[in-house]
Every structure is written in structure tokens, then in C-alpha cells.
Amino acid sequence: MADSRKLLYSPEELVALVRSLDRPQENGLFSQDVLLQYPELAESYTKVCPKRCDIATATKRAANNAYGYDVHLTGLKEDVQLMVSNCIRFNGPEGPYADAARSFEKFAVEKIDAFISRKSGGRRLSSLRLAAPERQTSGKRVREGETREIEAASAESSLPRRHHLRSFKDTTGDIKANIRAESAEDGTDRETELVRLIDSLNRREDKGAFVVDVAEAYPELKTAYELACPVKMNLNIMKERARSGYYFEQQHRRRRNGVDLALYIRGSVAESLPLLRNDVELMVNNCINFNAGAPEWIRLAGSFHRFAHRKIDDFILRLAPHLRGTKTGAEVYVQNSIKPQQGEFQVKPDGDGGGKLARQEDNQLLGSDTAPSAFPPSSPQAVAVPSLLPRSGVAIEEPKASPPPVSISVVSTIVPMIEPTALQPMFATPNALRERIVSDHLHKGTLHARLISSTADNKKDKADTEGGNRTKRDTEFLQLYAPAYSCRAVLEAFLVSVHEFYRVQRESQNFVSPFTYMQDEERLYCDYVTLVTQQLERVLLVAVLYEQEKAELYDWVAEKAICQAGGGCTALPTEALHGQAPCSWLDQVHLCYLVRFLCHIPQLLGLACSEADSLSKDEYGRPHLYLTTVAQGVVGKIAKITEELLSFISNYEQKLSDIPKNSEVADETQPADIK
Numbered sequence: 068m069a070d071s072r073k074l075l076y077s078p079e080e081l082v083a084l085v086r087s088l089d090r091p092q093e094n095g096l097f098s099q100d101v102l103l104q105y106p107e108l109a110e111s112y113t114k115v116c117p118k119r120c121d122i123a124t125a126t127k128r129a130a131n132n133a134y135g136y137d138v139h140l141t142g143l144k145e146d147v148q149l150m151v152s153n154c155i156r157f158n159g160p161e162g163p164y165a166d167a168a169r170s171f172e173k174f175a176v177e178k179i180d181a182f183i184s185r186k187s188g189g190r191r192l193s194s195l196r197l198a199a200p201e202r203q204t205s206g207k208r209v210r211e212g213e214t215r216e217i218e219a220a221s222a223e224s225s226l227p228r229r230h231h232l233r234s235f236k237d238t239t240g241d242i243k244a245n246i247r248a249e250s251a252e253d254g255t256d257r258e259t260e261l262v263r264l265i266d267s268l269n270r271r272e273d274k275g276a277f278v279v280d281v282a283e284a285y286p287e288l289k290t291a292y293e294l295a296c297p298v299k300m301n302l303n304i305m306k307e308r309a310r311s312g313y314y315f316e317q318q319h320r321r322r323r324n325g326v327d328l329a330l331y332i333r334g335s336v337a338e339s340l341p342l343l344r345n346d347v348e349l350m351v352n353n354c355i356n357f358n359a360g361a362p363e364w365i366r367l368a369g370s371f372h373r374f375a376h377r378k379i380d381d382f383i384l385r386l387a388p389h390l391r392g393t394k395t396g397a398e399v400y401v402q403n404s405i406k407p408q409q410g411e412f413q414v415k416p417d418g419d420g421g422g423k424l425a426r427q428e429d430n431q432l433l434g435s436d437t438a439p440s441a442f443p444p445s446s447p448q449a450v451a452v453p454s455l456l457p458r459s460g461v462a463i464e465e466p467k468a469s470p471p472p473v474s475i476s477v478v479s480t481i482v483p484m485i486e487p488t489a490l491q492p493m494f495a496t497p498n499a500l501r502e503r504i505v506s507d508h509l510h511k512g513t514l515h516a517r518l519i520s521s522t523a524d525n526k527k528d529k530a531d532t533e534g535g536n537r538t539k540r541d542t543e544f545l546q547l548y549a550p551a552y553s554c555r556a557v558l559e560a561f562l563v564s565v566h567e568f569y570r571v572q573r574e575s576q577n578f579v580s581p582f583t584y585m586q587d588e589e590r591l592y593c594d595y596v597t598l599v600t601q602q603l604e605r606v607l608l609v610a611v612l613y614e615q616e617k618a619e620l621y622d623w624v625a626e627k628a629i630c631q632a633g634g635g636c637t638a639l640p641t642e643a644l645h646g647q648a649p650c651s652w653l654d655q656v657h658l659c660y661l662v663r664f665l666c667h668i669p670q671l672l673g674l675a676c677s678e679a680d681s682l683s684k685d686e687y688g689r690p691h692l693y694l695t696t697v698a699q700g701v702v703g704k705i706a707k708i709t710e711e712l713l714s715f716i717s718n719y720e721q722k723l724s725d726i727p728k729n730s731e732v733a734d735e736t737q738p739a740d741i742k
Contacts, residue, residue, distance in 0.1 A: 072136045081129035088175050089122050097150050099123045116153040120146045147175045261309040264382050278302045296353040314343045335393035339383045347375045373401045492669050494710040497717035500662050511613040516620045517657035520547040554661040555653035565592045595708050603664050607652045669706040
């Protein structure tokens with residue numbers, strides 16, 4: 068029966084439609100079968116809801132053409148209603164589950180109706196030329212129907228030709244009207260996208276420096292700022308211009324003709340959207356002109372200059388992909404901004420035959436270090452040149468081929484300020500762990516390896532009794548700890564706490580959000596611990612240890628191998644712990660090495676997930692790294708789990724350090740032995 072019908076919607080389109088119904092707002096409530104997410108609810112759920120459906124099942128049905136033969140997609144709508152009714156029936160008509168189900172139903176029905184309307188061109192389904200069902204009739208009615216059809220056909224063919232011309236003109240007029248409407252709507256969408264682009268130029272590190280007018284933010288600087296920068300520009304003004312169609316050169320023609328790409332898309336990326344680029348140049352020149360003599364502001368303006376033109380380049384390439392490969396604004400505006408600065412110098416021959424750089428003598432003639440040029444850097448004449456004009460009196464050096472080395476001094480009383488980025492997320496580190504990391508770094512030249520020993524409590528006695536097997540260097544320098552301080556022990560304790568936490572929360576009924584404690588989140592913590600275990604085992608000797616620690620660990624490994632080959636050495640630490648042979652590094656080293664590794668794992672994961680863009684490079688020719696939205700979310704989640712694990716390690720180590728103190732207090736309360 069299905070083969071005799073006409074397939075109205077392709078399986079690929081329906082699969083994409085069904086998958087688009089899975090929103091993040093529902094937290095995967097309808098993504099897959101409830102029995103897969105909550106196996107413990109199998110018996111009670113099947114009693115209440117014997118017939119089930121979910122988005123994954125609906126996707127399979129769409130791929131098998133289960134919905135494609137129905138014009139109204141009634142089967143898909145019924146499956147959506149089944150998901151919603153099951154959710155409300157099992158969880159009750161009130162509460163977060165019911166609210167999420169009703170919201171999902173409204174969204175899904177609107178999405179399906181929009182899909183049907185788009186496929187039908189916005190017309191009623193009754194006006195579509197669909198295959199009509201065959202009617203089995205006979206006798207006089209059939210002959211009468213055939214007669215009417217023949218008469219109608221002959222009457223239609225006998226109509227005057229001007230009727231057909233008139234209908235063709237009407238149809239053409241409708242098409243042109245639709246094109247104009249779509250063009251105007253497309254122009255509005257592009258203006259909205261441009262406003263979003265300007266909003267994205269407000270970076271966190273700029274701290275709102277380019278958002279508002281300086282005279283409004285700092286009234287005490289109003290007179291000086293207006294004198295130095297008579298033409299104002301900021302991101303708020305740029306957003307107003309974007310909404311009015313100024314950058315698309317459509318402020319007087321947009322409503323009639325829509326947006327014409329030829330007005331703002333030129334022969335290359337750098338030549339496109341010139342009005343927007345000029346406003347960026349004006350902002351940057353105003354900042355440099357007003358803050359001359361402040362290197363921090365000059366660097367900030369240069370950084371914003373590069374960032375803004377690259378964002379504009381990406382925006383243009385999305386609108387006009389055929390311009391890919393042409394010169395970009397980052398190349399023309401940013402890289403060429405150094406050339407006018409070099410033009411301020413002239414080479415004057417010396418008597419020795421060498422060349423010296425001498426600044427033009429305009430300032431000497433004017434007798435002032437702050438004398439303005441012919442046009443202020445903030446004027447439109449200066450903006451027309453894609454460059455950053457230098458302030459007079461500021462020493463300018465030649466650009467270097469490689470970045471200068473950065474000198475870092477660590478002071479115990481100063482906490483460095485870190486600006487988080489997508490590749491370097493910020494997470495809190497407990498004070499005790501952070502102080503040990505800083506202390507280890509300051510004393511890395513004399514830092515000794517911290518190892519685990521099953522006999523760490525009486526290691527001094529064994530060193531005295533078995534001193535023949537161990538050298539004095541080993542007993543003096545090696546720092547031995549109990550097995551509870553190993554990396555594996557703290558990771559296993561963390562997993563136990565995670566399982567216990569989720570078990571208690573799932574059994575409790577006093578929670579606010581039902582989407583908080585799911586098995587997927589618990590599984591994410593387990594996968595994170597597995598990832599940390601594998602990677603720490605791999606990079607411990609390469610990236611975690613300092614040189615002194617690494618040398619001592621290599622010596623200890625060599626001595627242990629010799630002793631194992633001789634078969635008579637038992638004084639070395641870390642025999643087979645946890646019933647594993649041979650032991651891994653997680654059993655043999657102190658948990659402080661795990662803490663060092665955890666402080667870097669979010670950034671390492673971000674670098675592993677990033678992609679290099681060869682088309683966008685910095686001033687030294689290095690490609691920029693980009694993260695997808697999905698990868699950025701994963702890195703953020705890893706940073707959050709890392710913060711929780713570091714907090715757990717701090718509490719875990721504190722509890723272990725409190726145990727000997729409690730035992731000593733208990734020993735002191737015992738009566739003294741009678742001698």
C-alpha cells in the first residue's frame with residue numbers, strides 16, 4: 068500500500084526536522100527512551116505508559132518513510148502528542164516536567180507547521196496539485212463527467228489570447244512583489260546580524276572602553292577629549308547606524324528596494340563594508356590620539372584594531388563566500404598600519420656612510436611635543452587612510468620578526484590577574500593546593516621526588532636496619548608517603564563520592580529541578596576520571612615533574628630494576644600496591660603531581676579540540692586557533708569538574724593530615740607506663 072502512494076516529503080528532510088525538535092531546554096527529556104535513561108523505572112513506567120515514543124524513535128520512523136506520505140504529517144504530530152501525554156501522565160499535570168512537556172508540544176507543532184508551509188510555498192494545502200484518489204464510478208455519471216471536461220477544455224482553448232497575457236502579467240507582478248518582500252526581509256535580517264557583529268566587538272579585556280563615549284563616562288575629561296577627538300565614535304553609535312542601514316548605504320532606499328549586495332560588497336574582502344571599517348579606524352585613532360604616551364592603551368587599541376577587522380572579515384565571507392582568497396581587512400588595514408609609522412622616519416646619510424633614522428622636523432618648527440598634524444587622526448580625512456597614525460613625540464621602534472621574550476617575576480604577596488579565554492578557562496584552586504604549587508615552582512631547583520611506600524610510617528627504622536641495601540643519598544632525599552596519598556587512592560575516593568552523591572540524590576524526592584541528577588552527568592564524571600588517569604600515566608615524566616624530581620625518579624627506577632634483577636632488595640618503596648603488578652605511576656607518586664596536572668588539563672583539552680585557521684594569522688604569521696561552540700561547552704564542563712576535583716583533593720588531604728594528630732592526642736591521654 069505504501070508503494071502505491073506518492074511520497075510527498077523526502078526522508079532526509081523529515082529526519083532533519085525531527086532532530087531539530089531536540090532542544091537543550093528540555094535537557095534530553097524527549098531525546099531517547101525513558102527506560103534507557105532510567106532503567107529503575109521500567110516496571111512503573113510501562114504500567115502507566117504502555118505505548119512509548121521519543122525523538123530517536125521518531126527519527127528512525129522518518130528515515131523509513133513512515134511520515135512522508137501524509138501531507139499534514141499527522142503521524143509525526145501524533146507521536147509528539149504521545150511523548151507529551153506520557154510525560155504528563157507519569158509525572159503529573161503540575162511541576163517542571165509538565166511545563167517542559169507543554170512548552171515542547173507548542174514548539175514542535177509550530178516547527179512542523181512551519182515546515183509544511185515552507186514546502187507548500189505558503190499556500191493552502193487544498194490548492195496544491197496533489198495526486199487525487201482514484202474513484203471507481205461507472206455508467207451515466209462517468210459519461211457526463213467526461214462530457215463536462217471536454218466542454219471545459221474547449222472553452223478554455225477558445226479564450227482570447229489577451230486573457231492569457233493578462234494572467235501572465237499578473238503572475239509576473241506577484242513574483243516581483245514577493246521578491247521585493249523577500250529582499251526587504253533579507254535586508255532586515257542582515258541588519259540584525261550586523262548589530263550582533265558590533266555587539267561581539269565588545270570584548271571582556273577592553274572593559275567597555277569602546278562601548279560608550281569617553282566624555283560621558285569621564286566628565287572631567289570632556290574638554291580635553293573633545294579637543295583631541297572632535298569626531299566621536301563608539302560601539303553604541305555604530306549600532307544605531309547599523310539599525311538605520313547606514314553601513315549598507317540603504318538608509319533612504321531600503322524600504323523600497325531592499326539591500327543590494329553590490330552597494331557594500333566590492334572586489335575584495337578589504338574593500339567591502341568600507342563605512343563600517345572607517346568607523347573602526349576612527350575609534351582606534353581616537354584612542355591612540357587621546358592616550359598618547361600610555362603604552363597600555365596603545366597596545367589595547369592595536370589589539371582591538373586587529374580583532375575588529377578579523378570579525379568584519381568573517382562576517383563578509385559569510386555573506387560573499389566568492390571573495391575567499393582575496394585581500395582581507397586584517398591584511399590591508401592592520402598590517403599596513405605599520406608603514407605610515409615608518410614613513411614618519413627618513414634616512415639621512417652620515418659622514419661615516421651609515422644611515423640613521425631621524426624624525427621629521429614638524430614638531431621642532433612648532434616648538435611643542437603635542438603639535439597636531441594637518442588633519443587630526445580622528446578626522447574623516449585621516450580615517451580614509453587604513454592606518455594607525457602615530458602621536459607626535461612617541462618613540463616608535465622597528466617591528467621585530469619574532470615576539471620579544473616575556474620576563475616573569477613571581478612574588479609571594481602578589482596574585483597574578485588572569486584573563487580567561489576559550490582556550491584558557493578560569494577555575495578556582497584551593498589556597499592550600501595553590502600555595503604548594505607556587506612553593507614547588509620557587510624551589511624547583513632543590514625539590515625532591517615524593518613517592519609512595521607501603522612502609523612509610525616506619526621508613527626511618529627500616530633505613531637504619533637495612534642501610535646496607537640503601538645508600539645514604541636515598542634515605543636522606545627520598546620523601547615517602549603512605550598509600551592513601553597516592554594519585555590512584557584520591558581518584559578512587561572521588562569516584563566513590565560521586566556515585567554516593569548521585570545515588571542519594573536520585574533516591575531523594577526533595578529536589579528543585581528534576582533535570583539536575585541524571586545518569587549522563589554521573590557518567591561524565593567517570594569518563595573524566597578515566598581521561599585523567601590515562602593522560603597522567605602518559606605525560607608524568609614528560610610534562611609534570613621538574614628536572615630534579617625527574618632525575619631522582621629515574622635513579623629510583625634504575626635502582627629498583629637492579630634490585631629486582633638481583634632478587635634481594637626489599638627496602639625500595641612502592642612494591643605491588645592495590646594488587647597490581649607491575650605498578651603504574653598512579654600508585655607510586657604523591658597526589659601533588661595529580662594537582663599539577665589538573666591545573667593544566669582544561670587548557671590542554673582546549674588546545675586538542677581547537678582548529679587552526681590558515682587564512683587568519685597574527686602579525687608574526689602564526690595561524691589563529693578557533694573552537695566550535697560544542698567544543699567550548701565541553702571545555703567549560705571539564706573546567707567545572709576540575710574545580711570540583713581540586714576542592715575534593717584539598718579536603719581529602721586535610722582529613723588525612725588530621726588523622727595522625729588525633730592519634731597523638733589519644734596517645735597523650737593514655738596513662739604513662741610504669742618503669
